[in-house]
Every structure is written in C-alpha cells, then in structure tokens.
Amino acid sequence: MKPINSAKIEFLSRSANEGFARSSVACFAAQLDPTLEELGDIKTAVSEAVTNAIVHGYPDQLGRVLIKLRLFPENLLEITVQDWGVGIPDIQQARQPMYTTGGEERSGMGFTIMESFMDNIRVRSTPGRGTVVIMRKKISLRTRP
C-alpha cells in the first residue's frame, strides 16, 4: 500500500527530545482532523515508544532515534519508532504489564499503554542491533459542521 503522505523525524536519545517527538507527531497527525482524545492517545503512545528507546535502547550512551510517519487511505496513521541500541532479549516479557528493568522511576506500563491507545502494535528487536516499534491507528472520519 502506498502512503498518501509521509515524514521522518530523527533526533538524539536525550530525554529533552521526548516532548519534541510527541508534539511533532501530533502536528503531522493534525491533518487527519483527529479528536482531542485521539490526539492525546497518539501523543501518549509516541511518548512511551520514544521513552523506551531512550531509557532501554541506549542505557549507557547516546544514539539515534528515528520516527517514520506514514498516512494511508481511510485515515490510517502508521508510526514507526526505531533505535539502533541494545535491543530487547525477550519481547513477550517486555510487553507484560508492570514488567520493567527500569527501577522505581518506571511503571512497566509503556507497552500496555501503546497497545490500549493504538489499534495495533508490532515490535521487532534484535539484541545488540536495536528495536523497531510499529503502531497503527485509524482516525475517525468526522463530518465538519
């Protein structure tokens, strides 16, 4: 399927970029005329994926984080968050609610939030090579007044 529109955002894995990342994605998604709730869901899911890349992908170093945005027919938004960090040895375990390797600062709810706020999410990871999270959400078609 060919996208109608696409964009890429790349940044260094500094936590200061978390706000930049979710706001940029929200700006791109705005062309779909989402509701405030849909926009909130997208920002939250992006925040979780980007935080995972920063905290878990690059625990001891700075690295690149890439967000790819693609817009498909029927208001389907695809968000890919990619890092080239340490990877996840056991994806199934990482997706369990409350599971975290991040200590008390983290809740272990990142993947659960992504799963419940987006329509579907796929995770691919290779230890030592990095992680890719692909999330999709269909934005409701609204009739404008």
Added chain:
Amino acid sequence: MPATCQNEGRQLCWSLEGEIDHHRAQNISQALEREISLRLPQSLELDFSRVTFMDSSGIALVLRAHRLMSELGGSLTLKAVPRQAARVLRAAGLHRLIPMETR
C-alpha cells in the same frame, strides 16, 4: 520548581503542572518525596489542574506517592485529573486503588 505546594495542618496539597514525562518525572518525584518526608502529612492531595500531558511516568509517580502515604498510614487523593491523564491512570487500573476526581 516543577511543582508548588500548600500546607494546611497535616494536609498536604501538591500541585503538578505542565507535561509529566520521563524527562521531568525524576525531579518531580524527588521534590514530592522531600516534601512528604519533611511534613509527614496524614493526607496528600495531588492537584492535576495545571497538567497538560502525562504518560506512564506519571503512573510510577502516583504509585510512589501512594506507597509513601501508605507507609505513613495516610491517604492519597487525585484532584482535577484531565481526560488524557485519566485515560493513562485508568489503563493501569489506578482508579481502583486511589480516589480520583476528573475534570
């Protein structure tokens, strides 16, 4: 300062503001923890009325406040939680654990 605070007797009201994410959570959490250990409140109210965004970092923050208040034998309530933050807290089931007033 990531948060401001008022104190009436053994009641502590702590106002959160802006975007609560991983970037800011540690500072907010440490400041809140300092305030709790300084004042030893019987009840803590976290005021969300000036919060504009919150991700799962806020879940860890609220759970930490809940644990600290439990240790003190006190209570925690969440006030004026905006819709987006409420959805995040509900996804973690925290509304079943902590009284939450939404706005």
